[in-house]
Amino acid sequence: MHTPSLSTPRWLALAPLFVTALLGCSPASESATTPATQAAANTAPVPAADPTAVVADKAAEPSGSEDAGAKLQGYIGCYNKLNENAHRTIARYASWVKDMKAGPTGNEKVVYGLYSMRSDSVKECANDFAQAAAMRPALPALDAAGQAYITTLAAMDKQVAEAYTYYDRENYKDDKFAKGKALHVPLAASFAAFEDASAAFSKALDVENDNVLNAQLARIEKTQGRKLPYYQMAVMNRAKQLADLLGEESFDSAAAGTRLEAYEKLTDEALAFVKPIQDDLPHGWSSFERTAEEFRKASKERYRRVRDNVPYTSGERMMLKPGSAWMVDGSVEKLVKAYNDLVEASNAM
Template identity: 50%
Template sequence: MNAPLHTPAHIASKLTIRLLLALAATALLPACSKKPDNAGLASTTPAPASVGNSQATPPLTTPAEDKSSQAASKLQDYIACYNSLDGDTHRSIARYRSWVKDMSNGPSGKEVVVYGLYKIDVDHISRCKASFAQTAKASPALPRLDAAAESYINALAELGALVADAEQYYSRENYKDDAFAKGRKLHAPLAASMKTFEEKSTVFSDQIEAENDQSLDAEMQRLEKTEGRQLPYLHMAFMSKAKQLMRMLGEETFDAVAAGKLLADYENLADETIAYVKKNSDSASSGWSQLERKTEDFRKAAKERVRRIRDKQAYSEGEKMMLKPGSAWMVDGSQEKVMRAYNDLIEASNRLNR
């Protein structure tokens, strides 16, 4: 009798997750820092040893730490472009598919509503393509990630050019003058390019996540061992737990008991971090209050999502009408709402680490 809990396929096919900037070899600066050029970031590189004797000064970092720092820098370059372009691209694809009902054949010319597509910043794509070429050459070599990045940006560049042409055609309503002739001509290469991009986007995202997980885990272990449970460690720890939780909650269905345990772990770490900052207010940068607010928003959205699945709560008729691009995030317990809250959390965290 109850309606299914699933989100419509055209929504759930791609829920774009913003990625946490690589945090290896970084920590949060106190708010009183006098280094505006590095606001929100501080190296965890050990301070130079005392001088005054004839012995050589020990190196500032170990080779392993240098490699970790270099890998983190590469990840940041890749993640920054992914975060700024991927979501907009998927939204443009979703907009096109929302009114082109038959993606095999394209526009029929009989559509009642023609939404066109959203613009994609082709100049930004070009800048990222040039940046990726340099990043891939940097050490250390990360073969799988570097290859995935190249495939991703090439697919995005191809799609970006096609979208620019199609967006102009539809926004100017030229289809009213040529009976959709150009729209039908554009469709096949556009649909094929969309499909290729989505495939490359998934591979690239997975490779970034794999490298970033490894980097974050190593840095958390180092920080906990050398500094204890201070803010740099706690920040990484609760963001890492948020990522694990989001991976589960982003699925169409999941084990509510397991999700509840992950949620409890996230809440405990978030509460420990918030309590630490209250006791050590000079330990956090000025952007901490925004991150704390987004932490609470994600906590609430995650609880709603877990309850929706745990209680087998079907979407009402009104909610089902809202489960579409642009409004699904307003539905309590939906994948889109918790995803939006998570992405906002990631953005707030990334601002502290730029």
């Protein structure tokens, strides 16, 4: 039986939501309102002469890119809402069930059970996914991956709900783990199916998100030049590319070094641009700047750890577990946390 790989949580929040905040909501995306888009809607237009301003040149918009962006919003909002919680549920269960192939023995000294799922959100997102799939343009690979993702997530939610109640009520103390053992096989199978679907959907989202983001970046640079909207979007694009590579257990150091250098160069260029316009910067820029620097540091630590083949100390190995692994320099978890903090800061602007 295929069992999930749980040694390093690899979920990364996706970061195209700030694109809508910068470019404004189209009618097709109004139903997928996020905090970032709402903040944009409540902000008065900035004069075009302002270096932080955004000029929405619809005539220059690449054909189909705006519609594709609206379609992605329907998927990404739910992905960011549900994906991490689902993986945390799996990790919680696997933290005390030492052999995921065999399941619980009944002799465990500590029984943590597992986290509950957001069942209402799963149902709501099933509707959101159906609406997104029906939107134009049709993106067959993404739409198929999305359907598999939400289907396996709903199936996992059903299995988790029963197991959560069983362990939360500590019923295993009454039946000598009989039901816990019976629940394990379908539960573990739902975990494995979801993780496969999650990986495939994440990859498909990455492809389409990159297509939309690159088109929007090209449009903004052409119509406005390299000003604040361009730098925010471009920094996030470079950060995502860097996180994708450094988040692997092993990676090509030369390729990673090239991406790290590109991220640092662009970030430094952005910092130089904003230095003389501090009074005109939007609310939240300081947080974005701070998290961009923290991501830079976490990326360099991760890069050096793998490039120089630096093993974890015994103390670090003890911390490489859910809840504390993000504190270990050079760990995947610290990189992921730094990237997700940057995503949140960008989306909040």
